[in-house]
Amino acid sequence: MQAPWWTRIQADEVARLRARLLHFVRAKFGPSLAEVEDIVQHAFVMLFRERQKVQAENDGLYRYLHVVARNHGLDRLKSARLRRERLAEAAEHLAHRRPIAPAAGRDDIAAVRAFFCELDELDRLILWSHVVEGRPLSAIATELNLNWHEVAGTVQRVLHRLRQKLDGPPARGVRSAPPYREARHAPGS
Secondary structure, X not given: OOOOHHHHOOHHHHHHHHHHHHHHHHHHHOOOHHHHHHHHHHHHHHHHHOOOOOOOOOOHHHHHHHHHHHHHHHHHHHHHHHHHHHHXXXXXXXXXXXXXXXXXXXXXXXXXXXXXXXXXXXXXXXXXXXXXXXXXXXXXXXXXXXXXXXXXXXXXXXXXHHHHHHHOOOOXXXXXXXXXXXXXXXXXX
């Protein structure tokens, strides 16, 4: 019985496979070096994970790498297109919003405004819709074509960051509780 192909493959053969795959990925998805390297690395990782199922004969290794790289590259293009579409929708939605009116006597309104300016457009839209407009998370998720859990996590994460910014850093050795715990365990409840 012959040893498995992954124990017999030589470094120069791996280098040839990588060079062929790099050429294919650059031709198919563009010259961005970081993207190309990520796609090729993903293909080799998948080859290693599935090594027992892949047949090395008749250029089988390259065919497997080729299919995995093509599919992963297409997935990356699709997810990038969806992110751009969501940001465009969020920007269009934000264009119709009024700025927060400062409350009289509030010292931290400038900090809140600065915080809102630091947020990316999607986080800003989600936070504004939920906190200022009082819209339910499910409605926001439906409108933005997002998962409810993504919207809820965004609200929680951003509000936690805002609290940290307004309150300052916690004392050394003191961990601040996540926002949902603070609300759930409030004194007198």
